[in-house]
Each structure stands twice: as structure tokens, then as C-alpha cells.
Amino acid sequence: GIQVEQSPPDLILQEGANSTLRCNFSDSVNNLQWFHQNPWGQLINLFYIPSGTKQNGRLSATTVATERYSLLYISSSQTTDSGVYFCAVEPVQGAQKLVFGQGTRLTINP
């Protein structure tokens, strides 16, 4: 099946720093979503981005489907950005079966 790899696995930054999280996937996809999981377990949708670039405030994401990767950018980090960021893809083979990466654990220190 499709493989989803996220890097780095852990990232510790000071408040105000910028960061880039990467998601590589091994096969063609219909769908790619980025999620933020807060310390209480809630998964929040950040972006639905099978291709192209989107921006929402301090966050933006770019997916280059032909090269099978996506990037999540966080600018001017705040302590509330801490948590685990997941990339999930829906392979073309296996519609609507979201396959999740292992996540990047982001810690923003004041």
C-alpha cells in the first residue's frame, strides 16, 4: 500500500520562529489533508490540498502532486501551535481510505 513519511518527527522552536514540515508519499493521490492534533486529541483540519498552494493566516501549504510531496509552513509560531501535525492521503487506489503519516510533534517554547 501507499507509504506516507513525515519529517522531521520532532521539532522544538522558540515562539516567533518559522517552520516547514514535510510529507512524502509513494503513490498518486486523490486527496491530501493536513491536520493539527491538540494535546487533548482533537484533530483539526488545516488544509485540503491535493495540489497547489493555499494559505490561511500564518499557515500555508503546498502540494506538488507530480513529485509526491507536500509542505506545511508555519510562520511566527505561537505556543498554541504546539501539538502533532499529521499529513493524510487518499490513494487513487482505495478511494476515501485516508492513510496517515506518523506525524511531526511540534513544541513551541515561550
Added chain:
Amino acid sequence: ETGVTQTPRHLVMGMTNKKSLKCEQHLGHNAMYWYKQSAKKPLELMFVYSLEERVENNSVPSRFSPECPNSSHLFLHLHTLQPEDSALYLCASSRGYNGGETQYFGPGTRLLVL
């Protein structure tokens, strides 16, 4: 608030107990999902229902029994669980089961099996 609610939020049960997890979505969606999130492992899809019919069962042991009485409600009935079943159980919904649909997640039920 994603429009998907789950109860209870926390559950401790013995291996001989029977309990049920409940999920409700207020988004008018037609597809609902159960996922399991264990420590150190990616989220794993367990079951998918589309229009109240089960369309996916990802080799889940029979001690987990899903039920979807209508498109807004999804249950996961638990019986004779094992300690390794302790995990965060997440429910999600999407508009349809046609590919390319955004999934919205509930807050999860954190389950501990003693």
C-alpha cells in the same frame, strides 16, 4: 468544534466488560468512520459506513462491533477487549464516499482496558 461529537470522552473498562462508544455528526454527511490511534503508531482506519451500510472493515477483530442506525449516528460496541486495545478512538465523517472528500474528526474517546 468540528460538528462531530463523541461520548464518552474517557472510558476505563475491564476485559470482561461490555461498553459502547457513540459518535454523532451534525453536518448532514453520508459517510462515517472509526479510527484507532495507538501510541507510537499512525491512525488506523477500522470501519467505514456509507449511507448506513458498512463498506470497509479493515481486518478488525470481532470484539469490536460497529453499528450505524442512521447517517448521523455511529456506535462502536466493545466486548472482551484486551489491554492492547487501549487507545484513542476517533470518529470522522465526510459528505460522501466518492473520493476527494474532506473528513472531519470528533474529539475522540480515550479508552483504557485493564
